[in-house]
Structures are given as C-alpha cells and as structure tokens.
Amino acid sequence: MASAGPQTDSMISRNGDGQAILLGGFSEQSQHSHFPRALVCPYTGANDVVDHELPSTGVLWACTVVNSAPPGYFGPVPYGFGVVQLEDGLRILTRIAADDPASLQIGQPMGLIIEDLPAGADQDAGTMQIWAFAPTSDDTASDDTASGAR
Amino acid sequence: MKAVALAGVGMYPFGRHGDLTATEMGATALQAALSEAGVHRGEFQATFCATAYGGVAAGHRVLSSLALTGGPIIDVEAGCASGGAALGLGAAAIQSGQYDTVLVLGIEKMPKGMIRSSFFPSWMETAGLAATPAYFALRAQRLMIEQGITSHDLADLVVKNRANGVLNSDAMFRSAVTREQVLASKLVCYPLHLWMLCSPNEGAAAVVLQRADLAPPGSVRLLATSLRSHLPGSVLDESTPLAGLSDSEITPPSTLAAEDAYERAGLGPADLDLVECQDTDAARELLTWPELGLCQAGQQAQILAEGSFALGGRLPVNSSGGLLSKGEPLGASALGQIVELVHQLRGDAGHRQVEAARVGLAHTIGRGANASVTILQA
Numbered sequence: 001m002a003s004a005g006p007q008t009d010s011m012i013s014r015n016g017d018g019q020a021i022l023l024g025g026f027s028e029q030s031q032h033s034h035f036p037r038a039l040v041c042p043y044t045g046a047n048d049v050v051d052h053e054l055p056s057t058g059v060l061w062a063c064t065v066v067n068s069a070p071p072g073y074f075g076p077v078p079y080g081f082g083v084v085q086l087e088d089g090l091r092i093l094t095r096i097a098a099d100d101p102a103s104l105q106i107g108q109p110m111g112l113i114i115e116d117l118p119a120g121a122d123q124d125a126g127t128m129q130i131w132a133f134a135p136t137s138d139d140t141a142s143d144d145t146a147s148g149a150r
Numbered sequence: 151m152k153a154v155a156l157a158g159v160g161m162y163p164f165g166r167h168g169d170l171t172a173t174e175m176g177a178t179a180l181q182a183a184l185s186e187a188g189v190h191r192g193e194f195q196a197t198f199c200a201t202a203y204g205g206v207a208a209g210h211r212v213l214s215s216l217a218l219t220g221g222p223i224i225d226v227e228a229g230c231a232s233g234g235a236a237l238g239l240g241a242a243a244i245q246s247g248q249y250d251t252v253l254v255l256g257i258e259k260m261p262k263g264m265i266r267s268s269f270f271p272s273w274m275e276t277a278g279l280a281a282t283p284a285y286f287a288l289r290a291q292r293l294m295i296e297q298g299i300t301s302h303d304l305a306d307l308v309v310k311n312r313a314n315g316v317l318n319s320d321a322m323f324r325s326a327v328t329r330e331q332v333l334a335s336k337l338v339c340y341p342l343h344l345w346m347l348c349s350p351n352e353g354a355a356a357v358v359l360q361r362a363d364l365a366p367p368g369s370v371r372l373l374a375t376s377l378r379s380h381l382p383g384s385v386l387d388e389s390t391p392l393a394g395l396s397d398s399e400i401t402p403p404s405t406l407a408a409e410d411a412y413e414r415a416g417l418g419p420a421d422l423d424l425v426e427c428q429d430t431d432a433a434r435e436l437l438t439w440p441e442l443g444l445c446q447a448g449q450q451a452q453i454l455a456e457g458s459f460a461l462g463g464r465l466p467v468n469s470s471g472g473l474l475s476k477g478e479p480l481g482a483s484a485l486g487q488i489v490e491l492v493h494q495l496r497g498d499a500g501h502r503q504v505e506a507a508r509v510g511l512a513h514t515i516g517r518g519a520n521a522s523v524t525i526l527q528a
Contacts, residue, residue: 024393036392043395062288063291070282083386089395120276130279
C-alpha cells in the first residue's frame with residue numbers, strides 16, 4: 001500500500017468512513033479558510049489560525065490538460081490540472097482526475113479523491129499521495145460558463 | 151531629487167547562442183552601452199546585475215572580464231522583473247545623490263524546454279503541480295470567461311507582436327504569422343498553443359544610468375520606476391499559491407506598480423506614446439492592458455480588431471515584437487524593453503519607429519509575484 005509522502009501527509013487525512021479530507025486552517029478573525037494550514041491567516045495576517053477540515057466537494061472553476069511531463073514529474077500524461085471552488089468559497093489548485101479532462105464544463109460538480117503517483121523515475125522510488133478532484137455527476141454547467149473548459 | 155538619464159544602452163540579441171556564456175553576452179551588451187554613454191573605467195560608481203539563473207556573483211564575472219571591478223557589484227533577482235528591480239536600485243542611488251553614474255545589466259542563459267524553477271518545492275514537481283504553462287493556461291481560461299476573450303483573440307495578439315518582430319534584427323523569431331498558423335501550432339495546455347507562449351532563451355541588455363546634468367545631450371530621461379509584489383488572495387496570480395479566495399477586490403501587482411509610477415511621473419495612460427509589456431503568453435498581455443489602465447476590461451478584442459495597439463495605431467504595444475518574438479531570458483528581458491524604449495524615444499528605431507514618440511512605459515510581471523513599471527521620456 002502507498003504511504004503518504006512526507007511532504008503532503010500534513011495536508012491529507014481520512015475521516016472515520018475512510019473518506020479523504022484536506023487539512024487547512026481557519027481564522028476566526030478573518031472568517032477565511034485557507035490551504036495548506038499556515039502560521040497566520042495568509043489573507044489578513046491574523047494570528048489565530050486553527051486546524052480546519054476543508055469541504056470535500058465544490059465546482060470546477062478552471063481546467064486545462066498537461067500533455068507532456070513537466071520537470072521532476074514521473075506520473076502519467078496527459079493529466080488534468082485546474083482550480084476547484086469549494087463549497088465554502090475557497091479556490092484550490094488541484095489535479096483533475098477524469099478520462100477526458102478537456103470535456104469537463106466549468107461549474108461541473110467535483111469531489112475530492114486521493115491519487116498515488118510515482119515518487120521517482122525508478123520502480124523502487126515508492127509513491128506519493130496527492131489530492132485530486134473528480135467529476136461527481138453529469139449535471140450540466142451553470143449558464144454563465146457556457147464557454148466551458150473547452 | 152536628482153533627475154536620472156539613460157546615457158547609453160546595449161544588447162546582446164535574445165536567442166540561442168550555443169556555447170556562448172552569459173558572461174560573454176553581458177560583456178558585449180555592457181561595452182555597447184558604455185560606448186554610447188562615453189563612460190570609461192573609473193567613471194562609474196556601482197553596478198546592479200539582474201539574473202535569475204546566473205549563479206553566484208554573476209555580475210562580478212562580467213565586470214571582471216572587462217577589467218571594470220573595484221566598485222560595488224550587486225546581483226538582483228526578482229523573477230521576470232529582475233531587470234526592473236535592478237534599474238530601480240540604480241536610479242534610486244542616483245536620485246539620492248549617492249552616485250552619479252551606475253551600470254545596470256541583465257544577463258541570462260536559460261535551460262532549454264519547460265522552465266524548471268527553484269520557486270517550486272520538489273514535492274510539487276512530483277505531484278504534477280509545477281507545470282508552468284499550465285498556470286498560464288488556467289489564467290488564460292479565466293480571462294476568456296471573465297473578459298470575453300476568444301481563441302481567435304489570443305492568436306491575433308501573437309500575430310500583432312510577431313509582425314513587429316519582423317522589423318527587429320535583435321528578435322529570435324523574425325517571420326510574420328497568421329491566426330490560422332498560430333491556432334494550428336501544437337496545443338501545449340488548452341487554450342494555449344505553442345506559438346502563444348514565449349520561448350525561454352538567452353541574451354543580455356545593459357543601461358548606463360547617469361545624473362541627467364552629466365549625461366550626453368538628448369539622453370532619454372527616467373521619469374519613474376516602480377517595483378511591487380502581490381497582495382494575497384488570488385489563486386491564479388504569479389505568486390502561484392495552492393489556494394485563494396474570490397479575487398475581484400484584489401488589486402493586481404501590475405496595477406500597484408503602474409499607479410505608483412504614473413503618480414511619480416506626474417502623468418497617466420493617456421500620455422503614453424508606446425508601451426512594452428509582458429507577453430510571456432498571449433493571455434498575459436491581454437490581461438495586462440486593463441491592469442495598466444491602457445483600456446477597460448473587455449475592450450481587448452475590439453482593440454485587436456481595430457489595430458489600435460499595433461504599429462501605426464494610437465498606442466503601439468510591444469513594438470519590439472515582445473517576448474513572443476524575442477524570447478525571454480529572465481534577467482535580461484525587462485532591460486531589453488528599456489533598450490527598445492530608448493531607441494524609440496531617441497527616434498532611431500528604424501523601420502519600427504513610432505512616430506513622434508515622447509513618453510514610453512515598460513512593464514514586467516512574473517514569479518514572486520513581482521511587477522515592475524518604468525516610464526521614460528524623450
């Protein structure tokens with residue numbers, strides 16, 4: 001079984017049902033959540049950050065496809081890459097897990113999953129865990145995003 | 151405050167130059183600038199050298215190769231705006247009265263292919279979250295959704311800049327292209343095709359700054375230069391955070407720098423005769439126009455169709471051909487814009503001369519985020 005990479009295991013957890021959860025921070029003073037958890041509120045500097053579990057669902061806000069492997073990446077290509085706006089309004093940068101990411105519509109409902117990726121070029125390099133979002137239904141996109149992801 | 155003039159400029163053309171080192175390119179550009187200014191060994195007090203990939207004491211290596219060491223030599227790194235940052239430090243030293251003549255240099259020899267930036271931690275590379283063109287692509291997509299830009303507009307922006315590059319002997323790409331050719335070039339990350347992205351490359355640019363009363367007659371004046379970073383919150387700005395908020399209320403760093411520069415220069419966008427602006431990709435230039443106050447958000451398509459920002463239009467933008475024609479050697483690119491403005495404002499820009507050009511603005515935005523805006527006057 002893959003182990004969470006040391007770099008991301010402070011960002012990813014699972015709840016009692018085994019459901020993936022992203023760990024961020026929240027400031028009472030600024031009323032903003034953020035990701036990953038920071039020393040102070042990254043938007044206002046407020047020094048009252050507490051641990052915060054982010055919503056695991058949202059809608060697609062931007063999406064593209066990476067067609068060739070960028071430097072330092074050993075996973076499959078092409079892969080989807082985009083921004084999902086979570087239910088609390090936080091916009092999170094993420095891999096997009098879909099057979100054809102280019103066909104997704106902006107506004108499409110998305111849900112959190114965890115992907116295992118090779119941590120190096122060698123087979124014995126192990127894997128790292130990373131968050132990704134996948135489409136959760138075939139609902140049509142909202143009206144203001146008719147141009148879609150593609 | 152002492153007035154600052156650009157007493158001389160020099161370039162090593164941006165491109166791919168085999169085994170030639172950044173030091174050698176920098177020396178050539180610097181010699182040209184010193185020659186124009188009539189400044190010799192012992193006649194300047196400090197050097198600021200912009201570079202992102204140049205390594206330790208890159209500026210020292212250039213000045214050593216020309217036997218010009220002895221004064222302070224300071225390397226400056228501020229992403230794509232490194233040259234703007236170096237220029238600002240040099241100008242401030244003259245304005246304050248500390249020095250009367252300062253060398254400002256930008257040198258770079260970029261690795262080939264997709265830029266590998268030390269800005270990203272290695273786990274983000276492993277996770278596939280460090281694909282630089284993909285960030286550009288997401289920003290382009292939001293621009294299309296929010297400001298009514300189409301793929302045709304992105305292609306037309308490339309057509310505009312490449313047409314100007316044909317007239318620039320220092321450009322890397324000197325052929326005109328059509329909208330159809332741009333859209334037929336390889337799809338890198340939707341909506342960006344290969345020809346909509348500038349090429350990382352190599353080159354150098356140099357400027358001799360001097361107290362205006364000491365500079366050669368007819369030297370171009372530096373009215374203002376400003377460097378700003380991002381305000382937090384925007385998920386797709388050049389600080390590339392992992393998350394952000396609704397960004398409609400967040401002033402982008404290019405606007406912060408532009409407003410500061412306009413105020414200090416005592417003029418506004420309507421006073422400009424030409425602009426060199428960051429066209430890392432086609433969408434970046436279109437996004438920048440309203441950020442600099444050159445037009446309203448949403449007017450870009452009409453401006454492209456009418457040719458208002460093309461050579462011969464009311465406000466030529468990227469008369470040099472921009473980075474889309476020249477390529478982008480990070481540390482040198484911002485000073486390359488300054489070299490173009492100086493030639494235009496002196497009236498020696500040849501076939502791409504902007505008629506009666508008196509005031510020009512140069513803009514860069516990049517990783518950090520860093521944004522620089524410089525305003526020059528004939």
